[in-house]
Amino acid sequence: MSSVKKLAFLTFCAALFMAGSASAKPGAADKGKIIYDKRCTWCHGAEGAGDGAAQDRLNPPPRDFTSGNYKIKTSGFEDMTPNDDDVYRMIRDGMPGTAMPGWSDLLNEQDMWDLVAYVKTFAGFDKPPAKQVDFGSQVKSSAESIEKGKKLFEDGDRCVECHGKSGKGSASKRLKGDNGERTWPRNLTKPWTFRGSNDPKDIFTRVSTGIPGTAMPSFIDPASKKKLSTEEIWHVANYVASLAKTDKLVNAENTVVKADMVEGELPATPEDERWEKSTPTTFALVPQIIGEERYFTPSNDSITVRAMYNDKSIAMLLEWDDRTKSIPGDDSAGKLADAPIAEDGVAVQLPVVIPKEMQKPYFGMGDEAHPVNIWHWKSGTTEAAETLGLMTSKGFKSIEKREAAGVGLKAKAIYSDGTWKALITRPLTTSAPEKDIQFIEGKFIPVAFAAWDGSNNSEKGSKHTMTTWYWLLLKPATGSKPLVLALLVAGLFVAGLLWWSRSAARKTAA
Ligand code: HEC
Ligand code: HEC
Secondary structure (H helix, E strand, O other), rough: OOHHHHHHHHHHHHHHHHHHHHOOOOOHHHHHHHHHHOOHHHHHHHOOOOOOOHHHHOOOOOOOOOOOOOOOOOOOOOOOOOHHHHHHHHHOOOOOOOOOOOOOOOOOOOHHHHHHHHHHHHHOOOOOOOEOOOOOOOOOHHHHHHHHHHHHHHHHOOOHHHOOOOOOOOOOOOEEEOOOOEEEOOOOOOOHHOOOOOOHHHHHHHHHHOOOOOOOOOOOOOOOOOOOHHHHHHHHHHHHHHHOOHHHHHOOOOOEEEEOOOOOOOOOOOOOHHHHHOOOEEEEEEEOOOOOOOOOOOOOOEEEEEEEEOOOEEEEEEEEEEEOOOOOOHHHHHHHOOOOOOOOOOEEEEEEEOOOOOOOOOOOOOOOOOOOEEEEOOOOOOOOOOOEEOOOOEOOOOEEEOOOHOOOEEEEEEEEEEEEEEEHHHHHEOOOOOOOOOOOOOOOOOOOOOOOEEOOOOOOOOOEEEOOOOOEEEEEOOOHHHHHHHHHHHHHHHHHHHHHHHHHHHHHHH
C-alpha cells in the first residue's frame, strides 16, 4: 500500500468509526434553526409548539417540543431531559408508525447534531440529564426468562390492562396523550410499529422510563403499584420481544398468495388446524385515496392471507389485527370509539376474466373492459348477523349487486383478542362466467384486499384501507399433470436457450 493510500484508508476507518459511534457531537443551535425553519416547521411549528400547518391531519400529532416530552429517551425516568444521542437517533431514523420521517437521506450528520441542539432549546434543556436508565446486568433471552416475563406481563393485569392478553393492544379502555389526543396502546406483535425498536434493550428502556406524554407508565416509579425490579424488567422485555409475529411481517418480495391443493374437504372454519400449515402471505394496507373522502387516519395496517382449494372450491382465510370489534349497537364497542361506529369489514377483489399475460386490472373497482368481482364481508350489528355481499363492478359508477348465495359464495368470521379471521369460500366455477371469475389452477390471478375498522372514524364505504394488486396462484398438486407439463416446458425452454447461446457464442468465436 502506498503511503497516500494508507492515509486514505486510515481516514476511511476513522470516518467509519465516528459514524458507528453515536456519541454526541457538539451541535450549533443557531445553525440548527436555519435547517429547522426549512424542514421541520410544516409539522412542528415555527416556535416548536407542534402547531405546524399539517398538525390537524396527523395522529399522533407532531411533537410539541415546548412540553419537553421525548418518547424515546435513555435518561432516568425522573429526568425529562433526553440524551443528545436519543434525539439524534429519532431525527436520523424517524418514528415508525407516525408521520415523523427519518432525515439521514437529506441531511448530513452535522446538520442533525445542529438540529438536536436547536430542538432542545424549545424546552430550555441546557444541561445533560442528571440520571440515566439503570440496565443492571442484562438477562439473556431464554425459554425460562420469557416464561417469567409472560407471568409478570399478565400478573394483576400489569401490561394486559392496556396491551391485551395477546399483546395486540385490543382495547378495553380509552387512553389519551398529554395533549388530549386519542392514543392507542401499541400492538406488541408488530415490532415494525415501535417508535423505538423491539430490541430487548429498547423495550427495557420503555418499560423502565415509560413513554413520556402518553399513558404508557414507568415501571420503576416508586409510586407505581405494579413496580418491577431490574431483573424482572429484563424478563418482561424478553417476553415482549418474543411476541413478534414474523408471519405477519410485510415482505415486499412476497407478492403471491399460494393456494395449496387439498384432498377431500376444505376447512369449514377459520380455526381449522390445517390453516396453520398453509403458507401465510402478508400485505400492507394503506388508506384508500381514490374515492371522494380522501383523508383519514387508518388503524388496520396489514392483512395476512392463506388459501387452499380442492377439486370443487377455493377457500381463503383473511386475518387482520383490529384493536376493536365494531358491532354497531354494541355499548362496549361504542364507548371505545370517538365517532359513531360502523361495521368492521373485509373485501377481496378479483378480475372476472383472468388476464392472459401478467396484467392487472384498473386499480379502482374495475372498468368497462375489465370488470371485477368484489366479495365484501361485514361484521353485522346487534340486530343483524354478519353479511357477505357480492358485486360485479365495472368502475365506481357501474356496480351490479348480486346474491352471494346464488353462486355458492360463503363467509364465516370470528373475532378473538384483537384479531379478525374471515374464511371465504366459493366454488371454482359458476354458471355465469361473464360475471364471475372462473378459477384456474396454475395461473397468476390478480387479487387485491380491503379492510374497514368501523371504530376508526366510522370507516365505511370508500373510507377504508386497501392493498394494491397482488397475485393468487392455485398451485398444481405436486406430480399432477399440469405441473409436470409446466416443468417440462420450462426445461425445454432453458435447454433451448442454452443451445442458442452456445451456438451464438460459437458463431462469434468463428
Ligand atoms: C411530516 C411531519 C413531520 C416533519 C416534517 C417532522 N416531524 Fe418530527 N415528528 C412528527 C411527529 C408526528 C412526531 C411525533 C411522533 C409520536 O409522537 O409518536 C414527531 C416527533 C419528533 C421528535 C420527538 C422524538 C421523541 O423521542 O419523542 C423529534 C426530536 C422530531 N420529531 C424532530 C424533527 C425534526 C428535527 C424535523 C425536521 C428536520 C422534524 N421532526 C420534521 C412529524 C414530523
Ligand atoms: C395504562 C396503559 C398502559 C400500560 C399499563 C402499559 N402500556 Fe405499554 N403502551 C401504552 C401506550 C398508550 C403506548 C403507546 C404510546 C405512544 O403513543 O407512543 C404503549 C407503548 C408500549 C411499547 C412500544 C414502545 C415503542 O418503541 O413504540 C411497548 C414495548 C410497551 N408499551 C410495553 C409495555 C409493557 C411491557 C407493559 C407492562 C410492563 C406496558 N407496556 C404497560 C399503554 C400502556
